[in-house]
Amino acid sequence: MTSAPAGDRNGERRAAGRWIRGVRSLARWSLDLLAPRVCAGCGGLARDRAALCTVCRDDGFRAPLVRPDAVEGISEILAGTLLEGGARHLIHDLKYRGSKVAAFDLAEWIARLAPPETGPEVVLVPVPLTAARRRERGYNQAELLARELSKRWGIRVEPAFLSRKTFRGSQTRRGGEDRRRALAATFVPGPRFSASSIPVLVDDVLTTGATLSACAAACLHGGVDRVHGVCAAWAQQEGGVLPEPRALGISRG
Numbered sequence: 001m002t003s004a005p006a007g008d009r010n011g012e013r014r015a016a017g018r019w020i021r022g023v024r025s026l027a028r029w030s031l032d033l034l035a036p037r038v039c040a041g042c043g044g045l046a047r048d049r050a051a052l053c054t055v056c057r058d059d060g061f062r063a064p065l066v067r068p069d070a071v072e073g074i075s076e077i078l079a080g081t082l083l084e085g086g087a088r089h090l091i092h093d094l095k096y097r098g099s100k101v102a103a104f105d106l107a108e109w110i111a112r113l114a115p116p117e118t119g120p121e122v123v124l125v126p127v128p129l130t131a132a133r134r135r136e137r138g139y140n141q142a143e144l145l146a147r148e149l150s151k152r153w154g155i156r157v158e159p160a161f162l163s164r165k166t167f168r169g170s171q172t173r174r175g176g177e178d179r180r181r182a183l184a185a186t187f188v189p190g191p192r193f194s195a196s197s198i199p200v201l202v203d204d205v206l207t208t209g210a211t212l213s214a215c216a217a218a219c220l221h222g223g224v225d226r227v228h229g230v231c232a233a234w235a236q237q238e239g240g241v242l243p244e245p246r247a248l249g250i251s252r253g
């Protein structure tokens with residue numbers, strides 16, 4: 001007769017957990033209601049449930065479409081905007097607060113562009129975090145972004161397509177090539193990997209492209225034919241030349 005009380009206790013614990021979560025979401029909801037949302041771009045009043053005010057959001061839509069520099073191992077690379085102004089604030093909110101409204105606005109900007117490829121074998125693959133980092137944050141910002149993009153592009157998300165192991169050894173003492181190789185070794189095919197898929201890697205910021213390249217290498221080694229990439233914002237390298245605006249497949253204003 002020990003299982004019934006244990007079951008009761010578990011039930012009580014679950015009920016208490018539900019109750020606490022309920023109170024928390026109610027508190028969050030009333031805070032949202034009382035404190036108007038502040039625009040992440042200009043500090044003004046944001047739209048209902050959005051991270052940016054209408055002006056900042058439209059600025060994003062007016063921002064030139066950019067074509068990032070080629071990334072090794074990636075067939076086609078897209079970016080929603082440059083990493084500047086309101087985009088910088090949105091990325092911060094997405095990365096460090098797991099803000100879904102930031103993911104929403106960034107995905108709106110990206111979805112001005114058509115996906116690199118469509119078809120039943122195309123999947124959105126968020127760049128994975130290590131399990132430890134994921135636990136610590138409670139979310140993967142690339143996955144939040146991929147989920148919003150998925151709604152707009154109609155492409156499914158495969159968060160377990162790749163796995164990420166912990167980076168071993170000092171990063172600072174390694175040379176560029178050495179570090180690149182070590183980074184590449186941290187990405188491996190995950191439980192949902194499929195060689196017949198065409199992965200579109202999703203990340204928040206594109207800087208040198210080393211992370212995307214490392215993910216692409218893992219996919220290509222695993223046997224996929226080609227890999228694409230999409231990032232919310234491109235941290236264009238200093239002194240770089242703004243490429244030709246990319247007017248391909250714009251789906252919205």
Ligand SMILES: [Zn+2]
Pocket residue numbers: 039040041042043044052053054055056057
């Ligand atoms: Zn604003």
